[in-house]
Amino acid sequence: MTATRIGLPKAVLQAPETAGVTRGLEHIRAELEVPEAFPPEVLAAAERAAAAPRLPGLDRTDLELVTIDPPGSKDLDQALHIAARPDGGFTVSYAIADVAAFVTAGDPVDREAHRRGETFYGPDSRSPLHPPVLSEGAASLLPGQERPALLWTVQLDASGATTDAEVVRARVRSREQLTYEQAQDDIDHPGPDGTRPTLALLAQVGPLREQRERERGGVSLQIPEQEVVPAADGSFALTYRALLPVEGWNAQVSLLTGMAAAHLMIYARVGIVRTMPPATSASLRRLRAVARALGIRWPAELDYPELVRSLDPSRPADAAMLDACTVLFRGAGYAAFDGSVPEDPEHAALASDYSHVTAPLRRLVDRYAGEVCLALCAGTPVPEWVREALPGLPAEMARADQAAHRYERAVVDWVEACVLQHRVGETFTATVVEVDAEHHRGTVVVQQPAVEARVMGDALPLGHEIQVRLTEADPEQGRVTFEPA
Structure with a gap:
């Protein structure tokens, strides 16, 4: 839950109250059984793995990849490069940290990752999915370091539509680690040498993909996030954080990759996808009633995604409407399959099939989905250790998602009460x-x-x-x- 301050109103909790909040956070972690220290055998196994990664033969360290993350991030899952094609299209190269180059099915690190499910983020600490020697070190796509990766290559036409996608194992080297603010500033205020080439093209590809989302009928809620922010002096702040345009564009690349992965797996009838049920007629009727109560005009011919895009969260009535819209974004889950595709595998908010494949350092399921896609693209059998794990992954991830949400909500509630x-x-x-x-x-x-x-x-x-x-x-x-x- 580390956050970036962008000048929005905030309340700061100063010492001596800060010490009480720290104790409170420790109490919350204990009460909710948030995983903390790794067992010694897990740490020892991670140290051995970090010292002897399984490096692929393909060398793509020529790609001038960059990472774009919140400030202070060390668990870097993704690195990006975009090139313009002569026909007006784009080649998107997206390197994803290769956890399976370090972790073997059934080893101590793997068993512990299944117990945790995902990384838990707090304002004063994080409870990582993998030991830091891997997640913040040997497996992280840190700048200047040669790393094993799952390298996705996605071809887009001039309109931003996907024409081809594949993934292979490769060695990569990120050139630079950027924050969202740095990336946005480089796009908005180019230096003497101009904007970094990948960022300049991201500023083209991102809006094209957002337009594709609109055409599909997908929608993203742009609601300012409430966050707890740690300060250097040990204090904490509560703030509302609005997204920068580059964050949305960067997210579109991740979504693009996840959709390509889902299409591969559904075509081959094996894998795991992220699902969300469509909105019910009753929930849409309720939303129309809320809109009338708020004085928001919602013509019959205006569909729900377009209404959401027309709302301005800085206006009180629109903010209330956006809050009400979150009811349609519930029920997300996972569906695993091997031989028979689920009846409705689509993610309704994205209006597309979609899979989690871009954050394996922080989320267990991504490692498995990535391995399925690697095998499908190589024309080889899906590894048995992956097939054996698929049926249990939806329940494991549901448990982890619920636990992480409870923890984040409890932290915010605690700090709010302490501030006030x-x-x-x-x-x-x-x-x-x-x-x-x-x-x-x-x-x-x-x-x-x-x-x-x-x-x-x-x-x-x-x-x-x-x-x-x-x-x-x-x-x-x-x-x-x-x-x-």
Whole structure:
């Protein structure tokens, strides 16, 4: 949950309260059984693996790859290179960390990864999927280091449509590690030598892929994220963080690769895909009722994805509508198959088949999906260790996803309560983003400090700014409650 500060309102929790928050975070990790230290045998196995990776014969260190990640990231899963083709299209080279070059099925590192499922992120620490000697060292695509990788090559035509995709094992060397801010600044304010070639082309490919998403009927919710930010002095801040354009474009490359992987696996009838059920008629009717209550015009001919793209999260009514739209983005899961494709394998939000393959350092399932795609592209059998694991992966990943979400939510709730515990009785300006009339309550978003919390009351004006009084801020329960002032 490390975050970038971009000048939006924030509340800072200073010492001595900071020490209490640190203890609180430790308590949350213990209570939710967030994995912490690795067993000695796992660390020893990881050290041995880091010293003797299985390097592929194909050398693609000629590719001038770059990574784009949040500041301070060390577990670098992806490195990118884009080249323009003479016909107006693009060649996207996407290197993915090759975990299987270090981890063998059934070894101590593999067993521990299955127990954890994914990396858990907190404001003061992370609980990684793999020991740091691998995830932040030997397997990470750090700049200037030769690394084994799964190298995807995706061909796009001039409109951004995929015409071909394949993946092979190769040795690569990233040239540079960039933050999102650095990448965006290079695109917006080129230096004397111009924008880095890959970033200049990303600024072309990203919008083209976003247009393809619109044409498919896919949609992404651009809601500012509430985050806990650690500072150098040991304090913590709560902030709302909006996405930079380059983050969306970078995400489109990851989505592009995941869709190519899913198409390969579905065609071959073996693999694992990320799924999301389509919106129900009842949920869409509810959303239309919310839009009417908020005074948002939703013509019958305007489909749901286009409505979402027309909303501005800086406007209170639109922010409330976006919050309501999240109900359609629930129910995501995984479907594994071997011989018979699931009846509806599509990810409804993307309006496409899709698989997780681009973050194997941080998510268990990506290693397996990547191995399936490697075998399919090489024309070789899918490894037995992969086939044996596929049926159990959906349940393993569901458990890990739920645990990570509970942890992240508990951390934010705790810090919110600590930030506000000495301000009970004060009045704040807030936007009502959800109303539960049956239980006489709702949800409000306060911009300063950056808090989302429960409000108790009747006839709450959905999508309107109101004055609220803080009635409870209980760190022990991780609970903050307001009432209309």
